[in-house]
Amino acid sequence: MDLTGKVALITGGSSGIGAATAKLFASHGANVAIIGRHEARLLAVGMACEAAKGNQMLVLKFDLTVEGNCEEAIRQTVQTFKKIDILVNCAGKAGMSSLFDNSTEIFDELMALNLRVPYKMTQLCAPHLKDTKGNIVNVFGAPLRVRPGFLPFAMIRDALERFTKAGAVELAAEGIRMNAVRLGITRTNFLTNLNVDDEHMDIAYDRLADLVPNNVFGT
Template sequence: MDINFKNKVVIVTGASSGIGAEVAKLFARYEAKLVLVGRNEERLKNVAQDCTIDGLLPLCIILDLTHPGSCETVINQTIEVHGKIDVVINGAGKLKMASIFDQSIDTFDELIAINLRVPYYMCQLAVPYLRKTKGNIVNIAASLSHRHTSGFLTYNITKNALQMFSEQAAVEVNGEGIRINTINPGFTRTNLLRNINIEPQYLEATYKRISEHFPTRVAIEASEVAKLICIIASDLFPDINGSNIGIDGASSLL
């Protein structure tokens, strides 16, 4: 069976880089009508160029999803332009180091807002439209969030909570013909490391050093994660619902 998203409207948040960018490009190859959401205008437009179908650029929405009214803007503009929603990929997220010893709650609030509140609210807003199309949602969490690693307290809380939300919400919408699943990538080559102040010239060395602690000894490529997301978002497996699907080279089992 072939994967086919022709004439399906797909929203991808966090589309300006990393997994979001790669999955957007793959959806474009499958002829989806894309809505790309991101904060960085230059990077988002570059991704959009790679997603052009028959000379038509995807709808690009440049905003910060944590700002009041932003999630509503994404849903409303999508409906205004395309009239429906078939798939939502919640790829927007952030990694920052945080610990119980921190003297401020700011990082906790920041990560809760983008890693949990945004995908929750995007799902909530999209459900009435997905009910009509029998569409689905794919949330992107992290397989390593179940490993207790010092410094990742808040990040792991948000990603574990996202998985739990997806499971609970999947049960609620199951009778509506909507599916909600979570993809849990392992250590993946994205822009997340820059958020913990790794200088660009040290990125490759950092990837190599961290990868040595995992079975494959290499970082997962975002393009591989994108393939799995497209498979789960497709109609190939209509009974995959409420699942947390890992792609991490068995790293989470160590």
């Protein structure tokens, strides 16, 4: 795979799948812009990407749920690289919530980051991707057994699948491809964000492994 001269914009690029994607693209010659909320992690990923091929990196510390930040991230990317060839919508988080909660705070928080941000980023990047006949990749988890406490998260995964299928039809007329990567269980900082401490991390992953046919998850 040769991505020399391509410009990739990756949300959620400070850790996990987003960071791994950034490093992979950089190793194949792409200029990469990564967006995240954790500056130290972003800088570490940026240094690793630059070391891969010596290409220019752009580190963008933004909370994309804040109004105007999606626009500013794209503006800075185009200002730096003059174009966008690839958008990877990878930013996301999990949270526990159910119909028995007393508010919709967690529901709203998850919807804002996991669903509204990829929609908004795609909408804003579309004119640039039309010029380059570019690509969009939406990254999200594969469907698991339905469990109490994860209702909004389950809804979002299915909504992202429908967004990808419907969006691909709209964008195809402009020469833009949209696809999704639905990941199996992968060991990232996912459980840390759910406040699972180190002492119980292996136990939690062992239980998650029971949901996988061969009891093995990705890294």
